[in-house]
Amino acid sequence: MARYKSYSQAQSMFIPVRFDEQIIPGTFVHAIDHLVDNELDLSIFDKHYSNDKTGAPAYNPAVLLKVILYAYSLGIISSRRIASCCECHVTFIALAGDTRPHFTTIAKFISSYGQEISVLLTRVIAICSMEGLIGKKMFAIDGCKLSSNASKEWSGTREDFDRKKAKIEKSIQLILKKHQAQDKGGDEGSDMTAKEKKAVKSLKKKADKIQAWLDEGKEKIGVQGKPIQSNITDNESAKMATSHGVIQGYTGIAVADEKKQVIVHAEAYGSSTEHLFLKDMIDGARDTMNLAEGDADALEDTIITADTGFHSSDGLEWIEEERIKAYIPDNQFRKRDPNFATADRHKRPIDKRKTVKKAKYFKASEFVYDPEKKKLICPAGNELYVENSNFKDQKGLKGITYAAKKTDCRVCELRAKCIRGKKVEHRHVTVFTNTMRQMDTPISRMIKRFDTPKGRFWYSRRMGTIEPVFGNIRGTLGLNRFTLRGRDKVDTQWKLFAMVHNIGKLARYAWC
Structure with a gap:
């Protein structure tokens, strides 16, 4: 039987460590170290410090940049974890020169120096260009x-938050009324449990959070000038x-x-x-x-x-x-x-995941044009008359709009599959007479070029x-x-x- 030397990683070792020897040439760590020390101008950070005569020396931006870039390359994003690595991980200690920056210093560097990071990224891109x-x-x-x-739970419009706050306050009242009824009935052990007290406290905190946001009125406005969903945590x-x-x-x-x-x-x-x-x-x-x-x-x-x-x-x-x-x-x-002409035959025959949704209403293509009568025929067999022969949409597409008779739609058995809204009296269908390719617009020219x-x-x-x-x-x-x-x-x-x-x-x- 083969015998092997035993090993254990659950042990410590005192060895002399030269920091420069830990940064091996040809590795990603060496690339970071060389780039920051020799290629990047970090004097752009000097304006943020005013400790030339008084105050404690600041952590060198080169140290902070090195450890952050190396940590991000390893998937370590937390400032606390990065600070911990600077205390116990040899490569981090070597990059930082054993200066051990605090996690708050690392977090401030990441969150406060956006303009400087943008300048450094441009410099890195320039170096990539020079290297071909x-x-x-x-x-x-x-x-x-x-x-x-931020949680999507805290997203909504002002009306949504008003309803959410009212719902939370109603939940609080239900809990309190339950115990008031128990107190009046003389039930033993009717005192609120620690779990219920915690629930009431949590609900009140949520209601206060919503009210504070409503008082400030930071509702987001969309491109069309209408209110869109805001987020209380990160708007x-x-x-x-x-x-x-x-x-x-x-x-x-x-x-x-x-x-x-x-x-x-x-x-x-x-x-x-x-x-x-x-x-x-x-x-x-x-x-x-x-x-x-x-x-x-x-x-x-x-x-x-x-x-x-x-x-x-x-x-x-x-x-x-x-x-x-x-x-x-x-x-x-x-x-x-034409390369996608036969794409349908490669689709799965049975939609087990139910990703394909069946059309709920009749499409415009299901209305048939009668060339003799010059009218459109709906799936129920009724005729549609021309309502607008010069229709034009926002993109510039032209067409003819047909409309069904209100009396036909009112008693039609297929109404539920044809008309969406309950208040809509009859169906409209537009048949376009041109396509985007036939027009002379930026979109049509891009389509032709593509x-x-x-x-x-x-x-x-x-x-x-x-x-x-x-x-x-x-x-x-x-x-x-x-x-x-x-x-x-x-x-x-x-x-x-x-x-x-x-x-x-x-x-x-x-x-x-």
């Missing part, structure tokens, strides 16, 4: 929805629908270069409406590359790709004005793509450019949720992770 990691042939834009440090975050359900969070948007998937610009926004930020992201990437390379327009020959979430009339109009070479599809582009072999080629490269970035940040670096509150602080955290991602590219492809 940015090709500028194609940039891909996309967003990643991440949970915030700059938003409710977002994701593939894993609805979350309360932020959208981290990034622009990545095709060559090595280096992030050239990153921003976090408290909204899931991505097309609102297309201009900001392209301008941000252009400004960053101009600063990095010193060009007047570093993106003059760069192709921009983005998914359907960034497709909008205003955004495409701005792209045309700026003469940007972009390919941004609408949400119907796969239906026009529905070409060249357009589909560049869009096919989008996923392989930007999705690995989010896969690395979420899967490898472990950013599954933002730990800070407020858009500025969340944006700083998102930029720090973008910096870690780019330093990883330098360590792997340039400084290895």
